[in-house]
Amino acid sequence: MLSNKKIGMIGAGNMGNALIDGLIGSGATGPENIICSDANESQLEVVQQKFHVATTTDNIKVVNASDIIIYAVKPQIIASVLRETADHLDMSKLIISIAAGVPMAAIEAVLNKDLRLIRVMPNVAVAVREGATAVAAGGHASKDDVRLAMAIFDSVGKSIFLKENYLMDAITGLSGSGPAYIFLIADALADAGVKVGLSRKDALFLASQTILGSAKLLLETGSHPGPLKDSVTSPGGTAIAGLHTLEKGGLRTTLINAVEAATNRSKELGEIVIKNFANGETKT
Ligand SMILES: NC(=O)c1ccc[n+]([C@@H]2O[C@H](COP(=O)([O-])OP(=O)(O)OC[C@H]3O[C@@H](n4cnc5c(N)ncnc54)[C@H](OP(=O)(O)O)[C@@H]3O)[C@@H](O)[C@H]2O)c1
Structure with missing residues (x-):
C-alpha cells in the first residue's frame, strides 16, 4: 500500500x-x-x-x-x-x-x-x-x-x-498521556515489592513484565478485563485481598478522574492554540 x-x-x-x-x-x-x-x-x-x-x-x-x-x-x-x-x-x-x-x-x-x-x-x-x-x-x-x-x-x-x-482530546487524555500513568503505576508496584522485601531490580522487572503480560492477555484473548480478573481471584485468596484494598483506595475513580482531567486540559490548550494560530502567533 x-x-x-x-x-x-x-x-x-x-x-x-x-x-x-x-x-x-x-x-x-x-x-x-x-x-x-x-x-x-x-x-x-x-x-x-x-x-x-x-x-x-x-x-x-x-x-x-x-x-x-x-x-x-x-x-x-x-x-x-x-x-x-x-x-x-x-x-x-x-x-x-x-x-x-x-x-x-x-x-x-x-x-x-x-x-x-x-x-x-x-x-x-x-x-x-x-x-x-x-x-x-x-x-x-x-x-x-x-x-x-x-x-x-x-x-x-x-x-x-x-x-x-x-x-x-479524549485520545490525548487516555492513550496519549497513558504511558505516564502506567509508568507511575509501575513505579508504585516496584515500591510495593521493595516494601515486602524484594530487591528494587527484581521488583521493577516483575512489575513491568506483569503489566506487559496482562496487556497481552487482554489484547490476544479479546476478553473483557472482568472475566480475566475473576479467573485469577480465588475465594478467600490473595488477589481478592489486594483488589479490596485497591477499591477502598478508589483506584477506578482516580484513574477515571485522571483521564477526564487530562482530556479537559487538552481541550483548554487546543482552544488557545486555535486562537493563537488564527492570529498568526505560533505559541502553543
Ligand atoms: N515523542 C512523543 O512521544 C510524542 C507523542 C505524541 C506526539 N508527538 C508529537 O510529535 C512531534 C515530534 O516530537 P518529537 O518528540 O519527535 O520532537 P523532537 O525529538 O524535538 O523532534 C523534532 C525535530 O524537529 C527539528 N526541527 C526544529 N525546527 C525545525 C524546522 N524548522 N524544520 C525541520 N525540523 C525542525 C528538531 O531539531 P532541533 O532539535 O535542532 O530543534 C528536532 O530534531 C511533536 O509535535 C510532538 O507533539 C510526540
Missing part, C-alpha cells in the same frame, strides 16, 4: 526516527521512498547512517519530493513550518500532523486552503513499535488517505480510526 508512495518526514527527532525505523523495519516501504528534513544537520547524519534515507535541511524540498508529508516537529514550531511550506502543498499531497495538542482547526487556519489533511495522536511507545495511535481525517481526506495514515502508524504499533474528530 505504501511501497509506491514517496514519504516525506519533516523533523528527524524522536518521532521521526521511530517512524522511519518502523516503516523500513516492518517492510512497509524501503529507504528509497523516504526523504527527511531537519533543522539540525547532525540529527540528519544520524538518520542517514541508520536508515540510508535521503536527507536535507530544506523542508520545501521534502514537500516537493513527497506524496505523503508527515510534520514531525514540535507543536511550538509547526505553525511556522506549515507556513513555510504552504505554497508547495496541494490536493495531490497527503498531509499528516502528529503535533500533540494542535487541533485540525488550527492547522486549517494556518494553511487556509483545501488540502487532504490527517491528524494523528500517537504515543511514546512507537519507539518500541507498540504505539497506540488514533487517526482523524480532515474534510478533504478520503478513506484511502486514512488507510495510508493507518498503515504508517501500524508499522510502529496499532492504530484506530476516530470518526469523531473532537474526540482527539
Whole structure:
C-alpha cells in the first residue's frame, strides 16, 4: 500500500526516527521512498547512517519530493513550518500532523486552503513499535488517505480510526498521556515489592513484565478485563485481598478522574492554540 508512495518526514527527532525505523523495519516501504528534513544537520547524519534515507535541511524540498508529508516537529514550531511550506502543498499531497495538542482547526487556519489533511495522536511507545495511535481525517481526506495514515502508524504499533474528530482530546487524555500513568503505576508496584522485601531490580522487572503480560492477555484473548480478573481471584485468596484494598483506595475513580482531567486540559490548550494560530502567533 505504501511501497509506491514517496514519504516525506519533516523533523528527524524522536518521532521521526521511530517512524522511519518502523516503516523500513516492518517492510512497509524501503529507504528509497523516504526523504527527511531537519533543522539540525547532525540529527540528519544520524538518520542517514541508520536508515540510508535521503536527507536535507530544506523542508520545501521534502514537500516537493513527497506524496505523503508527515510534520514531525514540535507543536511550538509547526505553525511556522506549515507556513513555510504552504505554497508547495496541494490536493495531490497527503498531509499528516502528529503535533500533540494542535487541533485540525488550527492547522486549517494556518494553511487556509483545501488540502487532504490527517491528524494523528500517537504515543511514546512507537519507539518500541507498540504505539497506540488514533487517526482523524480532515474534510478533504478520503478513506484511502486514512488507510495510508493507518498503515504508517501500524508499522510502529496499532492504530484506530476516530470518526469523531473532537474526540482527539479524549485520545490525548487516555492513550496519549497513558504511558505516564502506567509508568507511575509501575513505579508504585516496584515500591510495593521493595516494601515486602524484594530487591528494587527484581521488583521493577516483575512489575513491568506483569503489566506487559496482562496487556497481552487482554489484547490476544479479546476478553473483557472482568472475566480475566475473576479467573485469577480465588475465594478467600490473595488477589481478592489486594483488589479490596485497591477499591477502598478508589483506584477506578482516580484513574477515571485522571483521564477526564487530562482530556479537559487538552481541550483548554487546543482552544488557545486555535486562537493563537488564527492570529498568526505560533505559541502553543
Ligand atoms: N515523542 C512523543 O512521544 C510524542 C507523542 C505524541 C506526539 N508527538 C508529537 O510529535 C512531534 C515530534 O516530537 P518529537 O518528540 O519527535 O520532537 P523532537 O525529538 O524535538 O523532534 C523534532 C525535530 O524537529 C527539528 N526541527 C526544529 N525546527 C525545525 C524546522 N524548522 N524544520 C525541520 N525540523 C525542525 C528538531 O531539531 P532541533 O532539535 O535542532 O530543534 C528536532 O530534531 C511533536 O509535535 C510532538 O507533539 C510526540
